[in-house]
Every structure is written in structure tokens, then in C-alpha cells.
Amino acid sequence: MRGDADVAQRYPDSLPASPGPRPGSGPRPCIPSADRLGGEVLAAYVGAHADDFLRALQLRNEDEAAAERVLRRSARRISAALHTYEPLVEAEWAEQLRSELGWLDSILTPHQRCAAQLARLRAALARLASVEGGDEGGDGTCSTMAIGAARAEALLERQLTLARTRARSSALQAFGSSRFHAVADSVTLLVSELPLTVSAAAPASQALVPLAASVHRRLAKAVQALPLPRAAHPYNGHARRAALVDLPSRTNAEAHATVGADKTADKTQDAPWHRARVLVQLSCYAWEVLDGTARPPDDWPDAAWLRGAALALDRHCQAADAATAAAGAARTPRITPATAYALGVLHGDQRSEVEAARYAFSCLWQGTVSRSEP
Amino acid sequence: MRGDADVAQRYPDSLPASPGPRPGSGPRPCIPSADRLGGEVLAAYVGAHADDFLRALQLRNEDEAAAERVLRRSARRISAALHTYEPLVEAEWAEQLRSELGWLDSILTPHQRCAAQLARLRAALARLASVEGGDEGGDGTCSTMAIGAARAEALLERQLTLARTRARSSALQAFGSSRFHAVADSVTLLVSELPLTVSAAAPASQALVPLAASVHRRLAKAVQALPLPRAAHPYNGHARRAALVDLPSRTNAEAHATVGADKTADKTQDAPWHRARVLVQLSCYAWEVLDGTARPPDDWPDAAWLRGAALALDRHCQAADAATAAAGAARTPRITPATAYALGVLHGDQRSEVEAARYAFSCLWQGTVSRSEP
Secondary structure, X not given: OHHHHHHHHHOOOOOOOOOOOOXXXXXXXXXXXXXXXXXXXXXXXXXXXXXXXXXXXXXXXXXXXXXXXXXXXXXXXXXXXHHHOHHHEOHHHHHHHHHHXXXXXHHHHHHHHHHHHHHXXXXXXXXXOOOXXXXXXXXXXXXXXXXXXXXXXXXXXXXXXXXXXXXHHHHHHHXXXXXXXXXXXXXXXXXXXXXXXXXXXXXXXXXXXXXXXXHHHHHHHHHHOOOHHHHOOOOOOHHHOOOOOOOOOOOHHHHHOOOXXXXXXXXXXXXXXXXXXHHHHHHHHHHHHHOOOOOOOOOXXXXXXXXHHHHHHHHHHHHHHHHHHHHHHHOOOOOOHHHHHHHHHHHHHHHHHHHHHHHHHHHHHHHHHHHHOO | OHHHHHHHHHOOOOOOOOOOOOOOOOOOOOOOOOOOEHHHHHHHHHHHHHHHHHHHHHHOOOOHHHHHHHHHHXXXXXXXXXXXXXXXXXXXXXXXXXXXXXXXXXHHHHHHHHHHHHHHHHHXXXXXXXXXXOOOOOOOOOOOOOHHHHHHHHHHHHHHHHHHHHHHHHHHHHHOOHHHHHHHHHHHHHHHOOOEOHHHHOEHHHHOHHHHHHHHHHHHHHXXXXXXXXXXXXXXXXXXXXXXXXXXXXXXXXXXXXOOOOOHHHHHHHHHHHHHHHHHHHHHHHHHHHOOOOOOOOOOOOHHHHHHHHHHHHHHHHHHHHHHHHHHHHOOOOOOHHHHHHHHXXXXXXXXXXXXXXXXXXHHHHHHHHHHOO
């Protein structure tokens, strides 16, 4: 029981995908390189996260939300480590486990995502309906906050709570399934034993660093595909650009029912940023494995930089999600114009947040590029 | 006739309030200081603009829009010069003329403002409904642009065209009035004779520079009241903050009819920026009077800086106006939710433009402050 409370304390409200360095989990001494083998370092990392995973499972009855955060956090790190350092582990086994961890992630993600979306949209509506100085709204009686804002909030709450409830049912069902028990059994084995290949017997600096570096090269390549010079220019307006674009192949009648559109244009322009986010996370996790035991190449961004980049791209992802939710709510039949107006303002606001996140990431990236140049 | 065409050519489509340096109007030699008296320099400036004013009057039948731009431009400069350099001119007479020029400006402004608003909102809607790359909307047949965007545009066009037509009627009525003829007579006198005081007999550097400097001090003071550190931080979201705030003292029934609200909160936070804009314009005109004849103090921003600042604050004013128009259109009874949604997105977009303009001005100002510091 002490262990469970400890887990809850160590992860009070970490972001779903926050890639920060693991707060000292268990005895993982930082022996400086060379003395440790690649397999040993990898096994310690994977084992520690497998341990967290199992503790979180026990915690589920006490604090479901915190437990699910840790489960997702651990599952993602185990999966990423097995992916990045694949040549060090038994390939077939690793692929099988990663596929099952991916399934678990896909069960847990919607639940957490709905909650995060609702919180973000509520905060945005509160901001959009607030007045500074306290002349109006200060005492809560003399101000008439736009009816539309209140109705939009109620609508979003209804829709996202329903989605969240459904996601929770799926998660509960999954936790009771034999498929989940098989995943838990596999993770249990990871605590003590990681099936390694002969490559794992090399020193950490030789076995791990080149593989981590290749993740960073993939990230650099993905970032090259992003329109960074434009994004680094504040208020370029590009993320807001296609806010009123429909799906192309709809009939007129369907289009009538599709206020706010499916945001295909948003999705198209967001996709490369989402890809970069996944690779930043992989880089973060790859770095975490190395942390203190093997020195990464000099041109690799440090952990703090990666955390900043991951936060910017998390914000990008969350704002894009929230904008999509606002546009989706606007498609509800029979809403009032006031509600639709508020949802339109909200959509615009969140697309501005998307733009802001791109700006933050672009500045970070251009900073690190100029630093690593001679 | 040649003269009229010349005027039209010289002012092809200057912004309504663009404070650029006057493109060499008439023979106004740049004698470097000391040799010319303050009254002489001021009279030359006012006389040249009075001349433009009278030519524009003759041009009205040929190109109404261009003529009205020049009329406004000249009237503002004459009025500003009489204001800034008041001690050099007969006080009572100047005050009377400025009041009448203000009346003329208030007649001409709404007409031009409606046209500018409509152009801005149309461009924004086109941007919000456009897709890059040409996959969709490229050939114009396969894409179904949001019905809401099209309806919002039609609604705005209807409302702003109506407002513009009304403004034009008022302007036409004003041009036929005896009050306007009296203004034209006063301006005619200005071409050849400006009623000066004894202070005007001092050299330009003594008579004009201290008065111009005091305008700049007023500007600096007004800018101190602006939240520049926040505005210089991109994507601070402040200009979007109160997008969904109503007037405080409405009944519930009224509030129902008031989608999008009266933007009192917007107006409250915009007001100090509008004040700064007026003072930047005054500074521009004060500099124009000095231009080449007397040297302004070293800590005074140069003409190019003032033009940049004026452009940023013009953009602020136009975006704020456009946002208000979008919110106003959303208050139209019986619009569809799709139309209201598009207007909400549009409002958010224009408030982002407001934020962008504040950012641009803040960067400019902070640049000039750090430059003038030791």
C-alpha cells in the first residue's frame, strides 16, 4: 500500500505525454558510461517502467485517473525503448509486445483526451468571456455573460462527457479482458528480465548511442518538412487559414448539416507537426534511456530542450484537438446562432493557439540549429 | 484639368489616414533651417495642403473616392498643423476652422471606413475559406466552401453597403450645404494667407521644434499607458480575451437578441491604442511641417519609424473595426447557425489581427526606446 501511495505522489498530475526526465525511480545509479553494457542500461530503464506499470495497476481502485496516466506513461516509454533500441532485443517478441502496448494506449488515450479537451475548452471560454479590472462580472450579478458562451460550454460538456463515459466503459472492459491480463503478464516479466540479443553485450556508448542518434536524425528530417520560417514569423495566420473549409465531396444537403466542416484542411496542415511531435517524444525517451550512462553526440539537443519542444508540440496537438471539438459541436443540429457564434470564436481562438505552439517550436528549433552550427 | 489628373495620380490609393511624407507637393524648397521663419514654414505647409484640398474638390465629379481621400488627407493635416503649432496662429480663428474641418472629417470618414471594412472582411473570409496546394477548391467545382462563409459574406456585404450608401448620402448632402461652402472659402484663404501671431516671426528651429517636441512627449506619455511588455510577447491572447462579453446592464430578453455582444470589453481595451494612434498621426504631421527646414531633437523617432508606427496602429484600428462589424452582423435576427459560426471565426480572426498589430507596434516602440537610451 505504501508503494501505491508513493506512485501517486510521484506522478501527481503529470501531463499525459509529458516527456520529462523520470523522477529518480528506484535504484538506477548513474555510472558514467563504459562500465555498463547496453543491454544492462536498457533493461534497467524498461524494468523500472514495468515496475511503475504494475504499481499503477494496483493503484487503479484508489485513483483511477492518476493510475491511468502512469499506465500510459510507462507503456509508451517501454514501447519507445523497444522501438529505438530494437537491435538489442528479440525482434519478434518486441514487436508483439509493442503492438499490445499500442492497443492499451489506444484504449486509454481517448478517456484522458476528452477530459483534457473539456478542461482546455472551458478555460478558453472563461477567458473569452472574462473582463479585466472587475468593472463587469466582478460580483457576478450585474454582468450578462453572453448566453452563447454559456450554451456552447454546456453543449461541449455534454458531448465530451458522453464521449468520455464511452471511453471509460471501453477502458473498463479492456482491463477485465484476457488480452489485458496477457499484457500485464508480459510486463511483469520485464521487471526482472528483458530478452536481449548479442548486440546488447556491447558497452552502452557503442550499443545505444548510434541508435538514439538515428532517432534524432529522423526527427531532424521530419522537422525539415515543416514550414519553420513561416511559423517562426509571429501572427502569420497560417494555422487559422482554412478554418472555414468543408470536405470537398459533399452534397449540398450534407454541407448544410456540416457547419464548421470536418477540418480536413486543418488536419492536412497539422499532420506534419503531429509527426514531429511523435519523433520528439521518441527522442526524449531515447535520451532518458541514455541519461547519465552514455554521452549523446554533441549536436544532439539536451534533455531540457527536448522537454520544451515536446511541450510546444503537445500544446499544438491539444489546441488542434480542441478546435476540432469546437467545430464538431457547431455541427450539432438545432443549436442557436448565439451558440454557433461562440463556437466559431472558440475555434478561431484554438487555431490561434495552434499557431502559437508552432511559433514556440520553430523558435526553439531555429535556436538549436544556429547553436550547433560552427 | 491637368491639375486634377495630377492630384489623382499623386494619391492613387493612399490609406485613409496614411501619414506618409507628402510627395513633393508644389514648390516647397528644403532650405536648411535658420534662414526661414517659423510662420513662413507653417504657412507653406498649410498652403500646399489647402491647394490640394481645392484641387480635390474640382476632381470630385471625375473620381469621387480619390477626391474624398485627398480632401480628408488635406483637412487632417491642416487641422493637425493648426493644433500643434497653435501659438503661431490666431487662436480663435484656428479653433473655429479646426472645428469645421473636424465636422467635414466626420462626414467623410464613415463612407471610406465602410468600404475598407468590407474589403478587409472579404479578404479575411477568402483566406479562412481557402485551401493551399489546390487539392480542394483549385478548380472551383469539387469543393463545397462552407455555406456559412458565403452567407456571412453576403450578410456583411448587405449591411456594410447599406451603411456606405447612407454615409454617401450624408456626404453628398454636406457638400451641397452652405456650411461646406464656408469651409471651402476658409481653405481658399489659407492658400495665400495664414493669420499668424508675433511668435511666428521667430526662426523655424525656435518657433516650431519645441512645439513639435511637445507632441512627441504627449505620444510618449500615451504609449506609457499601453501594456507594451505584454503586447510585445507574441500570442499573449489579450486582444482575444473578451470576445464573448456582453454589455453589463441588459435584460435577459435583450441579451438573447445580442449575439456577439456590443464589444464593450474590446472597446475598453482598444481605446488607449486608438489614442496612441491619433498622437502618432499628430507626430507624423508635425514632422512633415518641419521636414528639411528645422532639425528635430535627436531622441525624436525619424519619419520612417513614425510611418511604420502609424501603419501598425492603422491596422489595429481597422482590424478592431472589422471585428466589431462581424460581431454586429452576428446580432442580425434569424441568421442560420452556419452563418453565425462563420462570423464567430471571423471575429476571432480579426481580434488576432488586433493582437498582431499591437505586437508590431510594441516591437517598434521598444526598438526606438532602447536605441535612444545611452
